[in-house]
Amino acid sequence: MNPDRLFPPEPQLRALARAIFDSAADAPILSPHGHTDPRWFAEDAAFPDPTQLFVIPDHYVFRMLHSQGVPLESLGIAPQDGGPAETDLRKIWQTFADHYHLFRGTPSRLWLDHAFATVFGIEEDFGPATAMAFYDRIAEALTTPAFRPRALYKRFDIEALATTEGALDDLRWHKMIRDSGWDGRVITTYRPDAVTDPDTPDFRKNVESFCAMAGTDAGSFARYLDAHRARRAYFRDIGGATATDHGHPTATTRNLSPAATEALYQKVLSGRADAAEREDFRGQMLTEMAKLSLEDGMVMQIHPGSFRNHSTAIFDRFGRDKGFDIPTRTDYVRDLRPLLDAIGHERDLRIILFTLDETAYARELAPLAGVYPCLRLGPAWWFHDSFEGMWRYRQMTTETAGFYNTTGFNDDTRAYLSIPARHDVARRVDAAYLATLVGTGRLSETDAFDLMQDLTHRLARQAYRL
Amino acid sequence: MNPDRLFPPEPQLRALARAIFDSAADAPILSPHGHTDPRWFAEDAAFPDPTQLFVIPDHYVFRMLHSQGVPLESLGIAPQDGGPAETDLRKIWQTFADHYHLFRGTPSRLWLDHAFATVFGIEEDFGPATAMAFYDRIAEALTTPAFRPRALYKRFDIEALATTEGALDDLRWHKMIRDSGWDGRVITTYRPDAVTDPDTPDFRKNVESFCAMAGTDAGSFARYLDAHRARRAYFRDIGGATATDHGHPTATTRNLSPAATEALYQKVLSGRADAAEREDFRGQMLTEMAKLSLEDGMVMQIHPGSFRNHSTAIFDRFGRDKGFDIPTRTDYVRDLRPLLDAIGHERDLRIILFTLDETAYARELAPLAGVYPCLRLGPAWWFHDSFEGMWRYRQMTTETAGFYNTTGFNDDTRAYLSIPARHDVARRVDAAYLATLVGTGRLSETDAFDLMQDLTHRLARQAYRL
């Protein structure tokens, strides 16, 4: 690993970037948005093997191999109809290694190399020839206590780690973590899409179960909303949640009257709502969730703009989350206005906006976050969680929204072992960016060092009320 | 102030950028588009105090503070209903200083620091601890003759400064300037939105007053157009105007028949026009204004794409221009076509296009300006009037439109004391950009020095016919 990776090439800037980066070396990792499995921390069992850790669950990895003609089955991803898939974990690992050159220049490569080098201490280059040696080294390490989830949590110096659970989740693993007396802080996040998005399969059943879990029924919108209140409280009490998360196809919000909302609710429950009405309901629910956030103090995250399961063939054969979620153009100015008109000036409300459409940074998101007190910009997300993605994010948001309307880094990952790598990248980019501002007379050195503390931990702690 | 601010960090490029920048050190400031108050130059009275100069009127400043929860009232911005607002100017100034860290990395910070340092000669850093000392220094300076508007005009080495007045303005201050015999060149710009945009409050009344001012009546479109002819002539004769300016929500233009235009005019006047018809009228009026420009030689500026007064609550409580104008996606290719088809090949027509949607630079604006003889690209505007904004502008327009289809810098500001700072930033970015082209073999040094003269003063003078 190049110790000066991601820093500016010009020697003076590089030295300054290194100094800024080093000044935050002691900062703990805050991971307020992610998708690790709470069961890991509840049971603290050994991870099974390298392939199930690094290949099978990582959509960045298998989508790239698929794009070059490697069948998903050969990577151990089983069709839903029970058709055959490769089960030889070493063979899958070798296939992955044989195609490792595909990742040249990608963040996946940076994360994987970083994990191999720093988590497992392997100094060789990963590739076809070294694949089996890597497999053996990693497999052996995984059997040792130092590589159990809780030990890694400590080793990674994590201060808080948020997982994400659906509103129907019983939070058994979070309860188990809490009951275990372990001093790590693994908290949940309230993700109600399955009961707010009428396009979810079994939507009505979901809503009925959801209301039942909350001790009420789905008969009226008021009771349905009470169920949210109850479940949100449960997520806070049992799972330590401080935030909610909403993955919608668009940023549409609505501000309907109570009567119209009730009618719409009944219609979507009945299954007779058309596409526009289902979109209305999703939009209305963002506004309702914002209002509940104002009641209970939970931070609201909106992740819009992904066209989920773009390939019908892949979705039918393998199901969701197979690398076929594709970003789309997203409008924030018109779409968020109903919500903002309803409660956008409440100073206790906190909404964190994400985007997969970078054209919105300078045109819409920075101008909106730069004036509405409830809005903050989440970090560069998903495909943009990368050197260039983060650099563009800072370039296109800072001048209009400043640094203080942003929220620090999210790793947003289920790839637990990549968490240090991802935060390392984010910190290096921020250090490089701050050094560049100093080097071009746009920031004082004192301010840069102070901002580095903000960007690495203070802003995340404040934004997520951790 | 870092004397090499905004120059490239690499030492050779930096030295070249400095040399290019220095070569234009004697160039006067041309400010062909802006929003200073002509009354200042007419009366040449002292500015009242630091807070009313730097805080209360600067939407960049108060929007940022508002975004972090500082109420507008506490910044001295009074609600329209007469509700209370802070009136203690020193207290407001202190609030501003207490939040000055919010501006780290923003152009506002660069402009303010530059004004404090170069206009007032204060060498300390502005912040909570120094706020009152700054207030005293600035307040005292403002009482002296050297800080009167006309003296500053000379000190800033301004060659021409355009203000912007609505078509209903009587230009009394411009008349007073002209009559005073002062040798400064403060000219007006014809901004007819209040009589061309049917969404303006009191639109019909505006049109009737407007026609009356021009000695005609609003009875027919022909007479309404004659009123424009007369008012444009008045703006040229009394206010020295060389340009018109049009702030529209979109870039829509229309090329309707005279009969259809007459019918549309009557309908919008009647107040019965729907949203599409009101948009048609705005679009038709851009084409009509272009035709009048061809008659009278006035340069036409189009500033499209701002969603004005995005927050209903703020608009209702405080009125317009409170920092809630948010950029939107803007289409130029389809929207400008009717106008361009009507008169786009007239070589004497000059239309300067601006955008808040940077995605249009490379895709639409540079290709259009790179072929239509009437089109020129205005500089990076508003939120993009910044280092990164200008850099992207050059990167995304130069290769397709060249430098000569651009128009030099506009400061577009009502913050008079920031004018030197803004031009300083623009010149530095241009010098840095030219040096980068030379350093990467894309431009000869001779051409770079020649272009620096173009970009600092020649292009603005030509584009605005000054």
Added chain:
Amino acid sequence: MNPDRLFPPEPQLRALARAIFDSAADAPILSPHGHTDPRWFAEDAAFPDPTQLFVIPDHYVFRMLHSQGVPLESLGIAPQDGGPAETDLRKIWQTFADHYHLFRGTPSRLWLDHAFATVFGIEEDFGPATAMAFYDRIAEALTTPAFRPRALYKRFDIEALATTEGALDDLRWHKMIRDSGWDGRVITTYRPDAVTDPDTPDFRKNVESFCAMAGTDAGSFARYLDAHRARRAYFRDIGGATATDHGHPTATTRNLSPAATEALYQKVLSGRADAAEREDFRGQMLTEMAKLSLEDGMVMQIHPGSFRNHSTAIFDRFGRDKGFDIPTRTDYVRDLRPLLDAIGHERDLRIILFTLDETAYARELAPLAGVYPCLRLGPAWWFHDSFEGMWRYRQMTTETAGFYNTTGFNDDTRAYLSIPARHDVARRVDAAYLATLVGTGRLSETDAFDLMQDLTHRLARQAYRL
């Protein structure tokens, strides 16, 4: 010519970029997509004169002059109505030279300077004063055997050069090249727009001639499709084609039933189809062409998003290809889905996507090409065939799609003498980009040198099955 042009200014990066660039110095030119005239290679006659070579056919050149008020007629472009146009070639050349400063900072300038210096060995600067000397030097060179098309092909070290012919072309020049026994590889490309786009003038007549050429008739969609099969085979057999090319206004695709397709075909042939149906037909034909590609192995290229002949006045007076094709926003996510759902997972299908809308790179194109096995990204196209355009292309596609879902450079030109210059620019940008990745720890040096071979020739050979 600066030998380090387009390399990063920082000395270490610059040295590395130079080394990477030099490592591919021996790589031949592959030009798999372009618009040179096959007649040149068939007849191998001398080019007539500098003006007809460099000015009259180059829309980059005449659009820029036109944008600054130079009438097309004065550049030798004759109106279609037989109106006068300048015919004095030296006078046109002088006009071009008089406006050469307009090209400062543009790729046209780089290409022209490169051609003057390296193809003709002229060391002076081109401009008003040297115009006639250049004319004489070039005119004289063109009379010599070394400047004949085939000699230049060898001198330029071209391995394969694709031209583009319409589906109605008889390929006589390609036949003549083949029959001549010359060992250059000049191949054609199948471009069926005139028989797939109902907005083409004389569409029905085109389709009927097309079917007749293929020995069938236009009576049914099946027979029309058979005609495509036959003509594609003819293009492969006689013209050596390995690819098809499709220039559509949008990326719309459709996946209609056979019955619906037949009905649509009859309707568009009848001339009664409305705009939406004509768009449906274009979209359906992309899917049909993809299916034929699967049958016959031809690589499919889609070039969407140009608003052709934007100016009605210019189109009416001078016809098409006069510099008035303007890019528009293009959607790939929704528009390509019907085609991708139909056959997007066929591993033997190869579709190369281009764009004039750079906002699609990071948001749509890289995510799509990074997962669908049939998709590859063509290089930065047209207005983006430039230093900044290529740089943004790499920055916005690499992290998500990697390098191996891209296809190497296309020069896409009819300006034969600029081909070495254009490939030189592309290689320098790639070398600079790879060096930057190495210098910032995102790529190993070994990988960078290997990738340079991929980017200069391997990927193009693979992508186009050359």
